Every structure is written in structure tokens, then in C-alpha cells.
Amino acid sequence: DQQVKQNSPSLSVQEGRISILNCDYTNSMFDYFLWYKKYPAEGPTFLISISSIKDKNEDGRFTVFLNKSAKHLSLHIVPSQPGDSAVYFCAASGVLLQGAQKLVFGQGTRLTINP
Amino acid sequence: DAGITQSPRHKVTETGTPVTLRCHQTENHRYMYWYRQDPGHGLRLIHYSYGVKDTDKGEVSDGYSVSRSKTEDFLLTLESATSSQTSVYFCAISAVSGAKNIQYFGAGTRLSVL
Numbered sequence: 259d260q261q262v263k264q265n266s267p268s269l270s271v272q273e274g275r276i277s278i279l280n281c282d283y284t285n286s287m288f289d290y291f292l293w294y295k296k297y298p299a300e301g302p303t304f305l306i307s308i309s310s311i312k313d314k315n316e317d318g319r320f321t322v323f324l325n326k327s328a329k330h331l332s333l334h335i336v337p338s339q340p341g342d343s344a345v346y347f348c349a350a351s352g353v354l355l356q357g358a359q360k361l362v363f364g365q366g367t368r369l370t371i372n373p
Numbered sequence: 374d375a376g377i378t379q380s381p382r383h384k385v386t387e388t389g390t391p392v393t394l395r396c397h398q399t400e401n402h403r404y405m406y407w408y409r410q411d412p413g414h415g416l417r418l419i420h421y422s423y424g425v426k427d428t429d430k431g432e433v434s435d436g437y438s439v440s441r442s443k444t445e446d447f448l449l450t451l452e453s454a455t456s457s458q459t460s461v462y463f464c465a466i467s468a469v470s471g472a473k474n475i476q477y478f479g480a481g482t483r484l485s486v487l
Contacts, residue, residue, distance in 0.1 A: 262415075290472045301377075301463050301478030302416070309473060347415055356423035357470025358404050363415035 261285050262350050264364035272372050277335040279367050281348035284329065288350035292361070293322060293333050296345045305346075306333070338371045345369070376400045377479035379464050385485045392451040394482050396464030398444075405447040406465040406476065407431075407439065416463060422447055454486045 263282045271277045283291075289310040294302035308315040308322045308331065315322050321334045335342055345366045352360040376399035386392050396405060404423055408416040418431030420439040428439050436458060438450045451458055461483050465476040 264415075288472075290474075292475070294478075299480070301465075301480050304475045304477070307473075307475070351472040351474070353472050354421060354423075355429050356427065358406075358421050358423045358429075359467055359470075359472060359474045359476060360418070361416075361476060363417070365413055365415045 260365075262348060262362050262364040264346075264348060264367050266367050267365070268368040268370070270370045270372060271338050273340060274337045277333075277338045277342065277369055277371070279333040279335075279346050279348075279369065281331045281333075281364050282329060283331075283350050283362075285350070285352075285362075286326075286329065288352060288362075290351040291322070291324065291331050292349045292351060293320075294347045294349060294363075296347065296366070302347060335369075338369075340371050340373060343369060343371045377464060377466055377477060379462075379479040379482050381482060382480065383483045385487065386454050387487055388455060389453050392454050392484065392486075394449045394462055394464075394484070396447045396449070396479060398447075398466050400466060400468065400477075401444055402466040402468040403444075404467045404470075405441065406467075407437075407447065407449045408463045408465065409433065409460040410463060410481075411460050419449065419462075454484075456486050458484065459486045460484060 292307040293305040296302045348364045349361045378397045406421045407419040422428045422441040464479040
């Protein structure tokens with residue numbers, strides 16, 4: 259039962275254009291969402307997050323949009339740069355025992371930026 | 374960098390042998406987590422800790438045990454490794470409680486069970 263889904267395993271975009279990565283979730287109890295970026299042989303690094311009380315959060319070239327009614331979020335990168343080539347994971351956040359954080363990850367989307 | 378060291382970075386072992394992976398942090402964070410990453414599954418939580426000697430199971434805990442005897446160290450043990458445990462293992466830490474939080478990840482351990 260995949261609670262968080264990234265239906266595009268890969269995406270190829272030309273340098274300078276917009277990259278749009280999509281993520282769907284099924285559990286309406288999630289109220290915080292995160293995007294992580296991962297390079298080969300490294301751990302995931304935090305990119306941007308959004309609370310369910312917002313529909314948009316922007317940080318430089320990165321913007322995350324949340325559509326709660328559709329249970330859908332997207333990450334926009336503009337303009338795309340070669341260094342953005344990586345695997346991107348979306349994650350939905352909940353709570354475990356004693357305030358520990360439960361992160362449920364999607365399968366990841368491999369983004370390739372072509373010069 | 375979040376001050377997280379995972380060791381070893383790579384390991385090859387045989388089916389049926391015990392394996393221990395170590396996560397060491399220098400941040401004095403309360404929460405520590407072990408995940409595994411497999412193709413088509415993203416990252417899945419194995420076990421987590423909310424303090425010294427306080428641990429609980431995650432989504433895919435069968436075949437794994439953990440221990441945390443000091444704030445800075447969180448050990449993941451495969452008592453008898455199987456080929457299905459071939460994976461990349463990530464440790465993560467966080468300081469703040471609750472869902473609106475950020476976890477910081479180590480560089481990972483690539484484990485191959487032959």
C-alpha cells in the first residue's frame with residue numbers, strides 16, 4: 259500500500275527550462291510535506307517543505323505547490339541547471355512515539371538536465 | 374553536513390552471518406532513524422529511537438534489531454543476513470519533535486548479502 263506515489267520514474271528537461279516533479283498521497287492525515295534531493299553515493303538532502311495550511315512555498319528557484327483537495331503536490335524548478343540532475347523524493351510527514359517524525363517517501367523521480 | 378557518520382560505507386557478507394551497521398552523530402540530537410532504500414520503494418523506515426535505550430519498530434523491521442546505549446550512536450544489527458536485506462541503508466537524525474521537522478541523512482551504507 260503505497261501512501262505516497264511519484265508516478266514518473268524519470269524526467270528529462272533542457273537547461274534553462276522549467277522542471278515539474280509530481281507527487282500524490284492518499285492519507286489526508288498528513289499535514290506536512292517535504293522534498294529531498296539525492297545525488298549518487300550520497301544521502302538525501304532536504305530541499306523545501308510545505309505545511310498543509312499553505313498552498314505554495316517558494317525558496318529561490320524552487321517552489322512547491324500543494325493541492326489538498328486533490329492530494330497532490332508538485333515541485334517546480336526554474337530555471338533548471340545541470341547541477342539539478344539528481345533523484346528527487348517527496349515525503350509526507352506524521353508523528354510516531356514520543357514526537358519522533360514519521361516520513362513516508364515516494365519512489366523517487368530521476369531528473370536529468372540536458373545542456 | 375549534519376555531523377552524521379555511517380560505517381562501514383560498503384560491506385559484502387554471506388547469507389546467515391551477523392552484520393552491524395553503525396550511525397554516529399556529533400549533533401546531540403534526540404531522534405535517530407534507520408531507513409533502507411530499494412529500487413521502486415523509495416526509503417522505508419526500519420527502526421527509530423527517541424532517546425537512549427528508547428527504540429521502536431518502523432515499517433520494515435522484520436530481521437533487524439537496534440540499540441542505542443549513547444546519545445551519539447545508533448546501531449542496526451542483522452542477526453542472520455539474507456539476500457533480501459541487500460540494500461542501501463541510511464541513518465537520519467532530527468532534533469525537534471513533531472511532524473513539522475527536517476531529518477538529516479548520513480551518506481549511507483551499501484550492503485550486499487551473497
